[in-house]
Each structure stands twice: as structure tokens, then as C-alpha cells.
């Protein structure tokens with residue numbers, strides 16, 4: 001039974017039955033592109049994502065066999081999420097944008113649960129013991145490399161894994177097995193050709209020529225992984241993205257032509273999670289945040305990170321309503337990081353009302369970072385009006 005084509009077919013059929021759109025099998029040999037990863041770390045392009053540069057995590061990325069002793073095969077799966085274009089239409093211009101993978105439930109829960117069901121099906125199918133390990137995203141695995149090797153697609157210039165008939169709106173997960181399975185053929189062709197649309201569309205110019213990113217500048221990093229302040233010079237480039245960014249995928253011809261609106265309903269948006277109302281979100285209480293984003297990937301940034309991002313998006317809008325909401329936030333918000341970004345946003349909105357409110361806030365503010373932001377916001381207003 002082990003190593004038989006029938007077992008491989010069984011795994012693939014079960015994976016599809018469980019809702020995975022893509023399934024491929026590879027072996028645990030070291031990934032060819034590991035030197036690219038090492039160079040990326042050496043250049044410090046990972047910013048503050050220190051979990052990527054831990055020595056044990058680097059060793060495991062270089063050698064997947066360290067993840068599960070005796071591993072013989074890796075089943076790579078892909079599951080589609082909605083297209084960004086499928087977001088519900090919102091009339092108000094005061095809405096933010098959330099990356100499409102994060103509209104519904106967290107894939108870090110969905111993918112492992114389904115892979116566990118796949119393991120259970122395997123255990124009933126074969127009558128000898130085997131070891132297994134399930135990972136998605138946060139594990140020490142070069143997922144895109146292994147997925148390319150399992151035949152799921154090619155790595156585009158935007159660094160995303162792209163399937164020639166599905167595009168790139170899918171997430172990856174993997175099942176390590178001590179079972180011997182025939183690997184699938186790697187996906188060896190590159191279908192980017194002379195296209196450069198993603199590179200040209202990226203607002204922060206963070207897509208590098210060697211198919212890696214300067215992650216420190218990527219909006220996805222700035223709004224999700226970065227726990228501190230958003231660098232002032234990059235705030236305007238965020239526009240109204242408040243969690244992640246889909247731009248380099250939206251412009252990709254392979255998504256424009258082939259991505260379909262088909263996806264698992266668990267990834268569908270609910271309660272304006274795709275296009276949140278900025279003026280309401282900036283006033284979310286800790287309890288409201290918890291209730292709204294229970295089960296959602298937005299939990300990752302916590303209320304502190306989310307409202308920081310909302311403040312920046314409000315600063316990038318020019319509506320009267322945005323200033324009113326920001327003024328309430330600066331006055332009542334207990335978290336200094338959020339107040340600091342609200343102060344910047346108020347300065348960016350500008351005008352006499354903004355100036356008076358900032359001057360008043362300066363009298364009562366005690367946090368040094370917020371004071372600094374208020375002072376530079378006041379400076380900004382003054383310069384702007386000269």
C-alpha cells in the first residue's frame with residue numbers, strides 16, 4: 001500500500017473533498033531557493049519579524065527533514081479565498097480596505113482542522129502506524145518553494161505563488177508524512193514574461209528584482225507584522241489599507257483572467273469586515289474589538305495595531321467626518337500608539353479646528369511619543385498654511 005499510486009490518489013481525492021483547491025506532493029529534500037532566503041535575511045529585509053531569523057527556524061527551512069524525523073513526503077495544499085473585487089459595495093468614501101484573505105475566518109484555524117480530518121481518513125484507510133505534522137504559514141517552512149516543487153504553480157515577480165488557471169488568491173498549508181508517496185512534477189515554467197505590472201503598481205516600491213520583497217516597506221508588513229509606529233514617510237502610501245494589501249495581486253493578469261469568485265464560505269466577509277467604516281472603527285472599545293474579530297485574522301494585530309492603521313487611513317482621507325472622529329480619539333483613547341497616529345492624521349487633515357485641538361491636547365498629554373507627534377503635526381499644519 002505504501003508508495004502505491006492508489007494511496008496518493010486517495011489523499012488527493014480526500015483533500016479535494018475537504019475543500020482544498022490545489023493538492024500536490026513533494027519530497028523533503030532541501031529547497032533549492034534556500035540561499036535566496038538566507039541572503040534576504042542577511043540583508044535585513046525581514047524587518048522585525050525575528051521569528052524568521054531564529055537559528056532553529058533557519059535550519060528547519062534549509063532542511064525539512066528536521067521538522068518531522070523520518071518524513072518521506074510532504075502534501076502541499078492550497079485553498080482559495082475571495083477576490084478583492086468581490087468586496088461588498090460601500091457607498092461611504094470613509095471606508096478602509098482589508099486584504100481579501102482576512103475577510104472571514106482565520107485560515108490558521110481552517111487549514112489545520114481540515115488537514116487533521118485528512119490524517120484521520122488516512123488512519124482508517126491504512127493499517128500500519130505513521131507519523132505526521134501539520135503546518136501553515138507560521139511553521140519554519142519555505143512554503144512557496146515547496147509548493148512550486150509540488151507542482152502548484154510558479155513564483156511570480158510579486159513573489160506570490162501563481163497557478164496558471166486559478167491565479168494567486170489562495171493560501172498554503174502542508175502535511176508532513178512518514179509515508180512514501182510518489183512526488184509530483186515541479187512547476188518549472190515562468191509565466192511572468194516581460195510583464196512588470198506588480199512592480200510598477202506597488203505603492204511603496206518594495207518589490208525587488210530578484211523576486212523577493214523589502215518586507216519592511218510592504219503595506220502588509222507595516223499594517224500587520226509591525227508592532228510599533230508606522231514610519232511617517234510611508235503613512236501616505238497606505239492610502240486606506242487597514243490590514244494587509246492586495247495591490248500586486250489585483251494588477252496581475254493571471255488573477256484578472258483566471259481568479260474566480262468561488263471560495264469557501266468561511267472566507268466570506270461579515271459585518272463590514274472587508275470595507276470597514278473608518279469613523280466607527282476608530283472608536284471601537286476593547287470589548288467591541290474582541291467580539292467583532294473573534295475568529296478573524298485581525299486578532300493578530302490586536303486593537304492597538306488595528307486602530308493605529310485606522311487612524312492612518314483617516315489621515316489619508318479629506319472628509320470633515322474623519323477629522324471629527326480623530327478629535328474624539330485623540331481626547332479619549334487610552335493607548336498612546338493610537339493617539340500618536342491620530343495626532344499625525346489630524347495634522348494631515350489640517351485647518352484651524354485641527355490646530356486648536358492639537359494645541360489643547362499638547363497641554364494635557366504626558367506620553368513623550370504622542371507629544372512628539374503632536375508637535376510635528378502642528379509644524380505640518382503651519383508649514384502647509386504658509
Ligand code: B12
Nearest residue numbers: 033036040099137143145159160161171172218220244245
Ligand atoms: C514573512 C511572510 C510575509 C512577509 C514577507 C513576504 C515576502 N514576499 O517575503 C509579508 C508580511 C510582507 C507578507 C505579505 C503577504 N503575504 Co505572507 N508570508 C510570509 C511567510 C510567513 C514567510 C515568507 C518568506 O519566507 N519570505 C522570505 C522570502 C525570501 O521567501 P518567499 O517569499 O517564500 O520567497 C521564496 C521564493 O521567492 C524563492 N524564489 C525566488 N525566485 C525563485 C525561483 C524559483 C524557481 C523558486 C523555486 C523559488 C524562487 O526564494 C524564496 C525562498 O524560498 C509565508 C509563509 C511561509 N512559511 O512561507 C507567508 C505567505 C508567503 N504569505 C502569504 C500571503 C497570502 C501574503 C499576502 C498576500 C497577505 C496580504 N494580502 O497582505 C501578502 C503578499 C505580499 C507579497 N507580495 O508577497 C501566503 C502566500 C500564498 C501565495 N499564493 O503565494 C503565504 C505562503 C502564507 C500561506 N500559508 O498561505 N508575508
Ligand code: SF4
Nearest residue numbers: 202218219245247248
Ligand atoms: S502587498 Fe502591497 S505593498 Fe506589499 S508588495 Fe504587494 S503591492 Fe507592494
Ligand code: SF4
Nearest residue numbers: 156157192195198252
Ligand atoms: S503582475 Fe506580471 S510580473 Fe507581476 S506576478 Fe503577475 S504576471 Fe508576473
